Amino acid sequence: MDDKLKDRLNKIVPKIVSKELLNNMGLGNEIGFYIFDYPPKEELTVREFIASRLKQLPKEYPDIKLAHVNLFELIIDYLQNRKLLDRAIKLQKEKGDEELLKALKGPLHEEKNCQSVYRLERR
Secondary structure (H helix, E strand, O other): OOHHHHHHHHOHHHHHOOHHHHOOOOOOOOOOOOOOOOOHHHHHHHHHHHHHHHHHHHHHOOOOOOOOOOHHHHHHHHHHHOOOHHHHHHHHHHHOHHHHHHHHHHHHOOOOOHHHHHHHHHO
8 A cells, every 4th residue: 555545544534533524514514424535446455444444433433423335335236226237337348438427327317317227228
């Protein structure tokens, strides 16, 4: 793991237990959440770090309730439930990332554009 990633990982806990985040004191004072992005090649390192810290947090901060949402797993489950995952994988292999992105914009859009679902289901 490189030093930059290690440094960023070590800032996760202070960020999620900060008064600002816990009291919804962000730009729009919306519900507090924190998104940690990282290069895909670091997936296993980040996954291991998060799993380890999630086990320790309740002991260190018993008054804080934490929800860890893995967006990748969430999207995979969603596509499986809609019976679109196998088609999405096939489309990516055959036509590439751009076509997959176009096809998934509908199913993954908050308003669920039916035309994009139809495009993906027809391929």
